[in-house]
Amino acid sequence: MIDKTIPLKNKERIWQVVYRIPKGQVATYGQIALLAGLPRAARLAGSSLKGLPKDTSIPWHRVINAQGRISLPPSSPSYKEQIKRLTEEGILIHNQKISLRDYLWEP
DNA sequence: GTTTTGACTAACT
DNA sequence: AAGTTAGCCAAAA
Numbered sequence: 001m002i003d004k005t006i007p008l009k010n011k012e013r014i015w016q017v018v019y020r021i022p023k024g025q026v027a028t029y030g031q032i033a034l035l036a037g038l039p040r041a042a043r044l045a046g047s048s049l050k051g052l053p054k055d056t057s058i059p060w061h062r063v064i065n066a067q068g069r070i071s072l073p074p075s076s077p078s079y080k081e082q083i084k085r086l087t088e089e090g091i092l093i094h095n096q097k098i099s100l101r102d103y104l105w106e107p
Numbered sequence: 108g109t110t111t112t113g114a115c116t117a118a119c120t
Numbered sequence: 121a122a123g124t125t126a127g128c129c130a131a132a133a
Contacts, residue, residue, distance in 0.1 A: 010130065029115055033129095044130050046114035063114075071114040078114085 010038060014048040021062040024089045025105040026098060028066045035107065046071060061085040062105075068098045 008016075013036040021027050030042040038044060049060045061082040065071045072079045083093060091103055 033115085038130080040116085040127090041129050042115040043113055043128075044115090047112090047131075049114060060114085065114080066116060073114090076114095082114095 010036070010041075010044060011048045013037060014045050015052075015058050018049070018058050018060060018063060020107070021059055021105050023059070023062075024091060024103070026062045026064050026086070026091065026100070026103045027105045028100070029063060029071070030066055031105075032063060042066075059085075062089075064098055068100045069096055 014032060017032050017035045018027070028042075029045040030040075032045040033039065033041040036045070045063070049058075049063060052058055052060055070079060070082055072082065086093065086098070091098060
C-alpha cells in the first residue's frame with residue numbers, strides 16, 4: 001500500500017513539542033529540536049517560533065536558551081511579554097536568568 | 108543547484 | 121564569570 005499521509009513540516013513538529021511543555025516549566029531550543037526528531041537543529045526551533053500569531057495557543061514563552069536566558073532582543077516587545085507570561089506561571093527570573101535546575105521540563 | 112541567515116550550542120579563551 | 125569561535129542544520133533567498 002502506498003502511504004498517502006502527508007509528512008509534517010519540521011516547523012509543525014517543533015510546534016507540537018512546544019505545545020507539550022507543561023505550565024510552570026521551560027525547555028531549551030536544543031531540547032525541543034531533539035524531541036522533535038531533529039537533533040542539533042536548535043536554530044530551527046527558534047526560527048519556527050518566530051511568526052507565530054500573537055493569539056496562538058502554543059506556549060512559545062516557555063522556550064529559552066541553554067543558558068537559561070531569553071533569546072530575544074531585550075528591546076523587542078516580545079521580550080517583555082515573555083517575562084510577563086513566565087512570571088505569571090510562577091517562574092522566577094533572577095539577573096535575566098531562569099534556573100534550569102528548578103524549571104526545566106523533563107519529559 | 109549554491110549561498111546566506113538565524114528566538115542555537117558546546118567549547119574555548 | 122563573561123566574551124569569542126566554530127560548528128550546526130533547515131529555510132529562505
